Amino acid sequence: MDFLNLAKEYESSYLEDLNTLVSIHSIRDLSTKTNSAPFGQGPRQALDAFLEMGKRDGFDTKDIDGYAGVISYGEQKDTVGILGHLDIVPIGEDWSKEPLKVTLDDGYVFGRGVMDDKGPTLVAYYALKLLKDHRVPLKKRVMLIAGCDEESGMECIQYYKKHAEIPQTGFVPDADFPVIYGEKGGAHVTLSSKDDTVIKKMKAGTRPxxxxxxxxxxxxxxxxxxxxxxxxxxxxxxxxxxxxEVEEGIQLHIDGIFSHAAWPYNGVNAALHLLNFVGCAFNDTLSSDLYSLLKDWQGKPEHLNIDGEYMGFLTMSTGIVDIENDQTSVLIDIRYPNDIDANTIVERFEDACKALKSNIEVHLDSDMVPMFVDPSSPLVTELMNVYQKYTKDMFHGPKTIGGGTYARMFDNFVSFGPELPFEEKSTEQFVGGPHQRDEGAKLANLIQAIAIYADAILALAG
Structure with a gap:
């Protein structure tokens, strides 16, 4: 079947449904939490909208207590899963487009979630819809699972694993093409101190x-x-x-550049610059010591600059700084290769802190171990074949990344698209990536991804 031309026929309805999802401010907000909305009303509304699309198009749907939803096609025992998410990160500032509305401009779609991950999740849905509409026979049941808390710790899928059916294999449309067979581990480490500091108050960062x-x-x-x-x-x-001048004293402000914590080198951390300046200009020991620990995204001061055999460099990003009344807490997001573990990371932080004048304690808040699937496995090779069929890209091969997706939550799952590794921007506009302002994607690539995912489902379930 010519899946690409068939996918193009769904463009207008895809955009309409995407706008429905993007218009929902589906950020985790526990102040609006209820029994049926464990992450607040925004994620609940997005889940309801997504499941309603499934009911509209004749799929079986299931609500997993507001933590996630399942849209299923088929009744077979054997299963293939697709895992996406409907929650978003905070909108942030300085958008030139309306963030809670799909804007189509010069071949690109803009809006919070169009790449992470409402747009790709809906791409997977339309791939499944295409197969159903054209009665393509499958030998396995396909389960499209949409979670509601991927951006804040994946509590949704942790709950799902305890209360619902787990697919036997599958992929996650929440990263890059070709196939991502490994994801770095993810550790959240907190540095805390009660030392005196000239900083009266500092509340920086919204998410780790x-x-x-x-x-x-x-x-x-x-x-x-x-x-x-x-x-x-x-x-x-x-x-x-x-x-x-403010009521409490003098407010110093610095503008940096937002970025995903998996790629801290693409951003500029404004909080670290403030710590550096205050430490030097005010002779503030705690600020200087914190900056000395956190200034390098590879963790060189802690001897964490590891180049992994499969997964490349460890990365470190300061996500939240909270200082008030000489109570200091700094939350760090660390993405590490499978050559090291979280306990070793904490030990090296502790050793680095012992050499400082400040009394800084180290705490491991959470840890997700690395995800790794054999790059020569049938799952990886099947998906690579589909990718190459549509893109003719024989250069880029399977890879690993620093980002964490749902793929790490289930056995025998990988991440698969939809961002292309060779894509060049075809517009003069700024096109932001995930977690950035003006988050955007080329519409033609999303439509092509519908065809790729349809063929991938057929390869795994046909």
Whole structure:
């Protein structure tokens, strides 16, 4: 079957359904939590909308207590699964498009979630719909599972695993093509201290998995010389910032660049720059010590600069800084290859802290071990064949990434698209990636992904 031309026929309805999902502010908000909405009303509304699409098109649907939903095709015992998510990260600032609306401009679609992960999840849905509409026979039941808490710890799929059927194999449409057979481990480490600091208050960052793109801190006062030093610091580091008098003292502000924590080198951490400046200009020992620990995204000060055999470099991103009344807490997102483990990471942090003047304690808050599937397995080779069929890309092979997807939650699952490794931007507009402003994707690539996923489902379940 010519899946690509068939996929093009669904473009208008895909965009309409995508707008329905994007228009829902499906961020985790426990202040609106209920028994049927464990992550708040936004994720609940997105799940309801998605399941309603499945009912509309004649699929079997199941609500897993508001944690996730399942759209199924077929009644066979053997199963193939597709795992996507409907929750989003905070919208952030400086958008040039409406974030909660699909904007089609110059061949690109924009809106929070169009790439992470409402757009790709809906691509997978339309692939399944295409197969159903054209009565393509399958030998296995296909389960499209949509979770509601991927961005905040994957509690949704942890619950799902205890209460619902687990597919035997499958893929996750929440990353890059070709096939991702390995994902780095993910550890959240907190540094805490009760040491004195000149910083009266600093609340920076919203999520551990986002590089802090804007940050403020309040100090009691500032001299003219320190003001000049601040301006010099901004200029020498190509930053923008401001000094403002507020009720509590003097507020220092720095603009950085938001990015996904898996790629901290693509961002500029505004909070770390503030710690560096305050440490130097105010002779603040705690700020200087924190910056010395956190300044390098590869973790060189902690001797964590590991180049893994399969998964490449360990990465480290400071996600949340909370300082008030000499109570300091810093949350770090660490993505590590399968050559090291979380306990070793904590030990090396502890050793680095012992060499500092400040009394800084290290805590391991959470750990997700790396995901790894044999790159020569039938699952990987089947999906690679489908990818190459549509893209003619024989150069890029299976790979590993630093991001964490649902693939790590089930055995014999990999991540599979939809971002292309060789894509060049064809518009002069800024097109943001996941977790960035103006999040966008080329519409033609999403439509092509419908065809790729339809063929992939056929390869795994046909």
């Amino acid at each position: 998995n986002i590089v802090i793109g804007k940050a403020d801190c309040i100090v009691p006062s500032i001299t003219d010389q320190q003001k000049e030093q601040f301006e010099f610091y901004l200029k020498t580091n190509d930053l923008k910032g401001s000094i403002q």
